Amino acid sequence: MKHSILILLVIGLTSCNFKPDEIKLPQWKSDWIGPISKISLSPQDIQKIEEIRFENGFTTANLNISPGTYPILPAINGLNISQNVVTSDIYYEITFDSALATFQINNQMPFVIKAGASILLKKGNDVLFNFTVSNDIQPNTTFQSPEFNFAGKKLYNEVEIHMENVSTNTVNNVTVTGNEKLTVSFKVKNFQLRELAVESNNKFEVIDTTDFTFAGDEMTAEAVQGKLKIFIENQFPVQQTIQGYFSDSLYHVVDSLFTTPFVVSSANVDGQGYSIDKPLSSVEIAINPQKFENLRNAKFLIAKAIFQNINNSVPVTRMRRTDAFDIQVVGDIKIQFDLTKNK
Numbered sequence: 001m002k003h004s005i006l007i008l009l010v011i012g013l014t015s016c017n018f019k020p021d022e023i024k025l026p027q028w029k030s031d032w033i034g035p036i037s038k039i040s041l042s043p044q045d046i047q048k049i050e051e052i053r054f055e056n057g058f059t060t061a062n063l064n065i066s067p068g069t070y071p072i073l074p075a076i077n078g079l080n081i082s083q084n085v086v087t088s089d090i091y092y093e094i095t096f097d098s099a100l101a102t103f104q105i106n107n108q109m110p111f112v113i114k115a116g117a118s119i120l121l122k123k124g125n126d127v128l129f130n131f132t133v134s135n136d137i138q139p140n141t142t143f144q145s146p147e148f149n150f151a152g153k154k155l156y157n158e159v160e161i162h163m164e165n166v167s168t169n170t171v172n173n174v175t176v177t178g179n180e181k182l183t184v185s186f187k188v189k190n191f192q193l194r195e196l197a198v199e200s201n202n203k204f205e206v207i208d209t210t211d212f213t214f215a216g217d218e219m220t221a222e223a224v225q226g227k228l229k230i231f232i233e234n235q236f237p238v239q240q241t242i243q244g245y246f247s248d249s250l251y252h253v254v255d256s257l258f259t260t261p262f263v264v265s266s267a268n269v270d271g272q273g274y275s276i277d278k279p280l281s282s283v284e285i286a287i288n289p290q291k292f293e294n295l296r297n298a299k300f301l302i303a304k305a306i307f308q309n310i311n312n313s314v315p316v317t318r319m320r321r322t323d324a325f326d327i328q329v330v331g332d333i334k335i336q337f338d339l340t341k342n343k
Contacts, residue, residue, distance in 0.1 A: 039327045043196040043236070043319040052094075054087045055185035056161045060109070060176050063166070067178040073111065073171040082122075082162040092157050092199045092316055099150035099191035101129065105143040106183040110176065111168040113137040119184060120162040121155075128154060150188055157199075161186075197273065197318045198238060203308040212246060212301040226287040226333030232264050233326040235278040237317035239266040240325075241306040246298035255294035257285065257301075266310055273317040278324075287333055 060067070062081050107113050115136050121129040129148070137143045161184050234240065242264060244257030262283050267275035287295075311317050 041325040052188040056085045057181040057183040069175045075170045076168040079166040080164045090204045093197040094155045095195040097192040097194040101148045101150040101188045103145045104185045107137045110174045111171045114167040118164045122160045198309045228285040229330045231328045232281045233278045235323040237269045237275045238307045238309045240264040245302040247300045249299045273314045
């Protein structure tokens with residue numbers, strides 16, 4: 001998601017009966033006070049992931065087959081196998097408002113995986129997803145599932161991938177190296193979050209680059225003095241440490257937003273980990289002529305935020321779709337214009 005921060009200073013000069021050389025254009029100082037921008041972010045914005053991908057590769061050892069050369073490799077009938085897999089280091093649990101899911105089975109084994117094998121995602125005793133493959137998967141081929149509606153379903157930072165009722169054909173004169181794999185890959189895409197939960201030790205970083213325009217007019221102007229004041233209301237039950245870097249068109253950093261990173265207080269939570277307030281934090285940034293000129297030359301704002309769950313009173317804190325992180329920037333700047341010059 002791209003956000004622009006724009007100060008638009010418009011000065012109108014209308015002439016009806018004067019020739020241009022009859023008008024004397026002065027230098028002029030003006031106070032400019034007012035809102036610059038207001039941005040509202042949801043948990044969907046801080047997630048910063050367009051797709052969730054994870055996979056697990058089962059080996060011949062998982063199928064109880066040792067390396068070696070086999071005149072006859074017996075068939076497998078109805079084997080159940082499973083392994084844990086990490087899906088993310090950001091969240092503990094996600095609930096989707098809407099999402100599409102697909103999976104693949106890549107068979108690098110020297111035998112057929114027969115129809116009737118089932119793929120499951122589980123968290124403990126909870127089955128998150130279940131699908132039975134209706135056709136054989138030949139050696140060195142990939143089965144691609146259809147898309148599934150994942151709305152209302154959950155995904156955890158660690159889940160178990162199960163293959164149940166795995167059956168194969170008998171194979172003659174085959175060598176097993178132990179490097180063969182049966183890989184199951186999952187992808188969740190096009191999703192909107194209903195809820196995002198993080199554990200007490202979760203800490204993650206989000207970096208975003210946005211367009212930035214500070215002074216949009218064509219005339220020469222310089223800041224005599226002033227400040228920007230940033231107000232942040234944080235309904236997220238996590239603390240954020242924020243810094244921003246202004247860069248030119250080649251992404252060379254020309255200035256920073258804060259002298260030191262700014263810490264935004266976490267919302268307080270109830271016994272279930274949901275926020276119960278929306279604390280306000282604020283900080284002032286002094287604008288001097290040099291900083292003003294740096295910002296005039298900036299084309300992009302590189303925002304960096306470190307999110308950390310510090311609510312140790314509960315094991316998991318939860319961000320709802322309706323929770324908001326609101327940022328408002330107000331300017332109080334004295335501007336000096338030189339109307340005789342153009343940028």
